[in-house]
Amino acid sequence: MNGRSCYKRVLLKLSGETLIGDKKYGIDSATAAFIAAEVVKAAETGVQIAIVIGGGNIFRGVQASVEGIERASADYMGMLATVINALALQNALEELGLQTRVQSAIEMKEVAEAYIRRKAIRHLEKGRIVIFAAGTGNPYFTTDTAAALRAMEIGADVVLKGTRVNGIYTADPEKNPGANKFSEISYIDVLKRGLDVMDSTAITLCMDNNLPIVVFSIKNEDNIKNLIEGNKIGTTILKQATASTV
């Protein structure tokens, strides 16, 4: 526990789409400012925050590979897109007075620090927000898997996965209005039911290391702060679910 926070350290996973706002592509600066303000409120609780951001608002590796670009190359292009998003988010956070560091899994020293686990932890201890860019640095891995991996490496207490939807449903709520939301669900049920929330590598990594994941809507104001203060929001994925759908 740290100040008003229930956690010492959290890993916030944001998809690239969270920066898109009403645009069809790229970064909407008002949306980036909104997310940054949400992170500021969360940081004021005293929690240490690391962020992994995706790149889908700029480039979708998997889709591009379907369309003919070789998969590994497409994935590297996607990783580069995450670096663009990381720099945009860093800028938005620093506009609001937070100290930040971007660390990239692909070395590009003119642009960002290289990923060094112990250095990342040191930054976090000093109250800096650390943004991990370029995924895991490897093709065939998603940024969700990067989030799970980095969370484990830095000893985060939880992965907070911000999405457009406020949790995990029995079916896609945007297509099935009758779908029910889970308040808790086990890792194994997510895998068995094939719920499209995080890829199976990321879920399995969290399951094997008993790292809880909370899936929540990034669109609702104060959600990150409220989660960090211990309020029940979205869906928690853990070893043994005690509650089911709500």
Ligand code: GTP
């Ligand atoms: P302390 O060691 O805690 O003082 O951390 P620090 O990050 O303030 O120290 P450092 O001197 O390593 O970094 C100063 C600034 O340079 C920070 O904004 C870093 O993000 C940046 N920086 C450090 N290493 C690199 C690098 O390899 N590439 C780039 N582009 N920036 C770097």
